[in-house]
Amino acid sequence: MGLQQNWIAFCTIFFKEVRRFMRIWPQTLLPPAITMSLYFVIFGSVIGSRIGTMGGFDYMTFVVPGLVMMSVITNSYSNVSSSFYSNKFQKSVEELLVSPVPNWIILAGYVLGGVARGLMTACIVIALSLFFVDFQVYSLLATILAVLLTSLMFALGGFLNALFARSFDDVSIIPTFVLTPLTYLGGVFYSVKVLPDFWRGVSQANPILYQVNAFRYGMLGYSGVVDLDIAFSIMAIAVAVLFVVCLHLLNTGKGLRS
Amino acid sequence: MTKALTIRKLRKTYDNGHEALKGIDLSVEPGDFFALLGPNGAGKSTTIGIISSLVNKSAGHVDIFGYDIDHDLVAAKCHLGVVPQEFNFNQFEKVQDVVVTQAGYYGIHHREARRNSESYLKQLGLWDKRDTQSRMLSGGMKRRLMIARALIHQPRLLILDEPTAGVDIELRRTLWDFISEINSQGTTVILTTHYLEEAEQMCSNIAIIDDGSIIENTSMKQLLRKLDKESFFLDTRQVLPEQSIFAGYDVRRVDEHTLEVEVGKTQGLNGLFLQLNEQQIDVVSMRNKSNRLEELFVGMTNKDK
Numbered sequence: 001m002g003l004q005q006n007w008i009a010f011c012t013i014f015f016k017e018v019r020r021f022m023r024i025w026p027q028t029l030l031p032p033a034i035t036m037s038l039y040f041v042i043f044g045s046v047i048g049s050r051i052g053t054m055g056g057f058d059y060m061t062f063v064v065p066g067l068v069m070m071s072v073i074t075n076s077y078s079n080v081s082s083s084f085y086s087n088k089f090q091k092s093v094e095e096l097l098v099s100p101v102p103n104w105i106i107l108a109g110y111v112l113g114g115v116a117r118g119l120m121t122a123c124i125v126i127a128l129s130l131f132f133v134d135f136q137v138y139s140l141l142a143t144i145l146a147v148l149l150t151s152l153m154f155a156l157g158g159f160l161n162a163l164f165a166r167s168f169d170d171v172s173i174i175p176t177f178v179l180t181p182l183t184y185l186g187g188v189f190y191s192v193k194v195l196p197d198f199w200r201g202v203s204q205a206n207p208i209l210y211q212v213n214a215f216r217y218g219m220l221g222y223s224g225v226v227d228l229d230i231a232f233s234i235m236a237i238a239v240a241v242l243f244v245v246c247l248h249l250l251n252t253g254k255g256l257r258s
Numbered sequence: 259m260t261k262a263l264t265i266r267k268l269r270k271t272y273d274n275g276h277e278a279l280k281g282i283d284l285s286v287e288p289g290d291f292f293a294l295l296g297p298n299g300a301g302k303s304t305t306i307g308i309i310s311s312l313v314n315k316s317a318g319h320v321d322i323f324g325y326d327i328d329h330d331l332v333a334a335k336c337h338l339g340v341v342p343q344e345f346n347f348n349q350f351e352k353v354q355d356v357v358v359t360q361a362g363y364y365g366i367h368h369r370e371a372r373r374n375s376e377s378y379l380k381q382l383g384l385w386d387k388r389d390t391q392s393r394m395l396s397g398g399m400k401r402r403l404m405i406a407r408a409l410i411h412q413p414r415l416l417i418l419d420e421p422t423a424g425v426d427i428e429l430r431r432t433l434w435d436f437i438s439e440i441n442s443q444g445t446t447v448i449l450t451t452h453y454l455e456e457a458e459q460m461c462s463n464i465a466i467i468d469d470g471s472i473i474e475n476t477s478m479k480q481l482l483r484k485l486d487k488e489s490f491f492l493d494t495r496q497v498l499p500e501q502s503i504f505a506g507y508d509v510r511r512v513d514e515h516t517l518e519v520e521v522g523k524t525q526g527l528n529g530l531f532l533q534l535n536e537q538q539i540d541v542v543s544m545r546n547k548s549n550r551l552e553e554l555f556v557g558m559t560n561k562d563k
Contacts, residue, residue: 001332005365012362091346095407098310099363100335257314258272258307 001100009101010109017113021079028117029124032071036125039067040132043189055191055222064129065216066188069150071125073183073208076118076151078175080110080158085165093256103250107159114155122147136219143218149235150211156242163255182208191224200225210234260324262288262415262446268318270304278304280470291441292448293461297559301470302450303343306419310340323414339413341404343420349393353384356392357407364411378406381436397424416440417448422456434460458551468559484554489547492517495540504533518547
């Protein structure tokens with residue numbers, strides 16, 4: 001297949017993914033909107049006013065970047081894991097496997113479909129946050145880079161999960177038992193600066209801490225204890241490693257070919 | 259001339275140690291209508307799985323129109339269309355979208371894909387259902403949808419794995435007319451089916467696979483010549499005597515009006531008809547006890563069991 005055919009194949013997979021999550025918007029786009037609105041009301045208006053400031057910002061302003069990243073992480077991940085696993089389950093993935101689409105295009109199509117949902121959710125959450133705080137961007141480049149790399153990383157993670165999954169339970173285990181705890185402990189609701197030394201050290205082993213704080217830096221100019229160079233390097237390396245691993249597994253047919 | 263399909267020393271051993279293919283060799287000429295038959299678990303689906311790259315082979319070579327699937331997989335896949343045994347399309351997509359999406363995977367422009375899909379869906383009687391979710395289709399319609407999807411990139415080699423399973427007789431005939439037409443236009447067709455009379459009628463060449471090995475690979479005519487005897491049922495107008503004896507023929511009285519007779523390849527039926535005539539018994543109809551290919555197939559695949 002030439003460049004043009006590859007492009008058509010990529011667009012086919014990507015737009016199929018976008019159509020899928022748009023078609024089932026009450027399951028994909030509405031829940032984060034409702035959940036985040038509740039977070040804004042509870043943590044922002046009800047509890048936030050009693051907390052005061054965090055990192056020099058009022059609490060509501062402080063949590064908005066964390067909540068945006070939280071929805072980007074879960075939505076990028078779950079879009080790819082559920083869609084690809086569902087195609088495996090229905091065997092419709094065979095349509096792709098018998099076709100001449102190169103594996104890297106299959107991977108790119110699904111992953112960027114997940115990124116599209118992550119970014120769309122981010123836009124929805126940011127739009128909702130405008131009802132509670134003023135919109136501000138300290139560094140547009142850092143904001144875009146952080147959200148893109150995070151979304152890519154978790155979309156690739158979702159793809160990896162789908163490759164190994166043998167049942168729908170396997171698709172929900174990682175988000176429930178790994179992603180949610182790491183996200184909550186990743187500085188979404190607090191600055192790790194307020195933690196005791198030991199727990200601050202433990203928190204620094206959590207990759208989500210770097211993503212949340214890199215994005216917070218982009219929006220507010222505040223990154224807490226996180227060094228931005230390290231944060232972006234970790235994200236870029238994780239994306240590259242996950243891409244290579246997923247592509248290798250696709251090439252060998254792991255979870256797809258007997 | 260380049261073969262449509264060449265398989266050399268193909269082996270497959272699954273992770274559980276089951277040896278599904280034991281080094282098979284097979285070749286299919288371009289334009290052929292080829293039957294790949296075998297009992298359940300013989301290795302047909304594994305062979306098709308390897309050709310369509312859904313199953314990893316353990317050893318051996320597969321070429322599709324001269325393109326080795328190890329070195330020119332993309333080129334090989336471009337020439338191949340597969341209609342699998344199980345429904346494997348997205349059940350929530352609309353009928354035309356299933357076909358158009360598949361075209362996209364082959365790099366076909368959306369406009370061209372829609373035009374081609376309209377043509378195939380019309381030919382297969384699915385055009386009126388184009389906006390229906392595919393899960394709402396009947397079993398026969400789903401099978402036709404898979405055929406339309408497999409043809410959308412106009413493959414030179416079409417593999418049909420049990421295409422008429424669960425399809426009613428009328429539709430089966432329509433389907434075979436359509437596939438014959440595709441074959442007459444130059445598309446090579448490989449068919450697996452449990453309806454052996456279909457294989458006998460449609461296919462010019464045949465391979466029989468059993469327990470992971472090819473036990474027969476020849477033309478349909480050659481194979482049928484191997485049949486040394488055939489069994490027929492004769493329906494008679496008059497009541498048959500309790501002890502029906504016909505010199506030189508192995509006969510059995512099934513009921514008052516039905517006689518079963520086994521006839522050797524060199525024997526012919528004229529002698530039997532003469533004797534029936536002498537006994538003033540009229541034959542009103544005659545039919546094969548079983549399909550000729552079926553008799554051979556059962557004999558071959560049960561030889562060592």
